[in-house]
Amino acid sequence: MKMTFRWYGDNDPVTLDHIRQIPEMTGIVSAIYNVPAGGVWSRESIAELKKKANDKGLEFEVVESVPVPEDIKLGNEKAPQLIENYCENVRRLGEAGVKCICYNFMPVFDWLRSELEHAHTDGSNGLAYDEETVLAMNPLTSELSLPGWDESYTKEQLKDLLKQYEELGEEKLWENVKTFLEAVIPVAEEAGVKMAIHPDDPPWGIFGLPRIITNEENLDRFLKLVDSPANGLTFCTGSLGADPKNDLVKMIRKYEGRIHFAHLRNIRHTGPRQFMETGHPSDCGSLDMYEIVKALHDSKFDGYVRPDHGRMIWGEKGRYGYGLFDRALGATYLTGLIEAVEKSSK
Ligand code: DNO
Helix, strand or coil, X not given: CEEEEECCCCCXXXXXXXXXXXXXXXXXXXXXXXXXXXXXXCHHHHHHHHHHHHHCCCEEEEEECCCCCHHHXXXXXXXXXXXXXXXXXXXXXXXXXXXXXXXXXXXXXXXXXXXXXEECCCCXXXXXXXXXXXXXXXXXXXXXXXXXXXXXXXXXXXXXXXXHHHHHHHHHHHHHHHHHHHHHHHHHHHHCCEEEEECCCCCCCECCECCCCCCHHHHHHHHHHCCCCCEEEEEEHHHHCCCCCCCHHHHHHHCCCCEEEEEECCEEEEECCEEEECCCCHHHCCCCHHHHHHHHHHCCCCCEEEECCCCXXXXXXXXXXXXXXXXXXXXXXXXXXXXXXXXXXX
16 A cells, blocks of 8 residues: 555645655645646646656655546536546546546535534544535525535526536436546556546535435446446545445455545544544544555555545644644554554464
8 A cells, every 4th residue: 555645736835845754655646736627737737746746755646636527427518528638638647657546426516514623622623514504505595605615616606507417317427427437447448547436525415416426336336337447446434434324344345456545534423414524543533444444455455545634733724624734643543554454464
């Protein structure tokens, strides 16, 4: 397993110098951020990002994300050209030595939370989710804005998108993801790139939006749409684990060979459809991180791992979920778990 760290580029308050000093860190997970979803990334910008990482002794083998534009998910008349652009990005990234691309197929919103600075008893704070609060922010019926998304869309755009997806429905979304995979996976195979879809976060539908990458049954269906190792998963424990019905350890063992990237973080269930993000160690939350790492090890997972959302600790003010300190603690804890699991199974 290769330990990696997400880096948001030159505007990220977390620097490559910070990242390289975290023990056992092998590389960054990053993207080209100044091209809107659907655009083609220039070879120069990819090479420049790689060079920046390499100059600091870090690899650049994982991209998170090449975003999938809404037009592809909606399968409208713009989709074929945009899928072609997507394929071109996969080719270019493969040429530059990228081995894994993380992406998602979540309509409109990527992750959703009700609170970005939920206060913990130890004085730290982090992201939290409470279904009732989120539902009260339904863009169709309320003027409240969703934390983290208030600047991304106007109310009118949101309403329009929500309507389009309501008309689309879940089965059509499945068809559209199949069309996408049928075009992209052969290109990825040729480029030596593993595609790794990120689960929906949280893993259930909200505001009538269809969400399909949510549970074992749907992951089974997804992996069969195009049955190739290049069509794989980002196994995000915090996202899938938000639904206590998801048996993460069983799923990891089942998807041997199809998990290419693991986002390892803990959450604490605080009620039905209610959770908060905690420190990474098992005792901090509801997920057994030791069993998760052990299942990855037992299923011969040799892909990329990264700590995921961290809390804000020690007075840090940073990008929500992506500060330095708690993620660095998470990385170090995970490195310890990996060493223990590896040595005890020799
Ligand atoms: C949240 C992240 C997600 C992830 C995308 C992948 O913090 O894990 O935003 O990057 O869903 O496309």
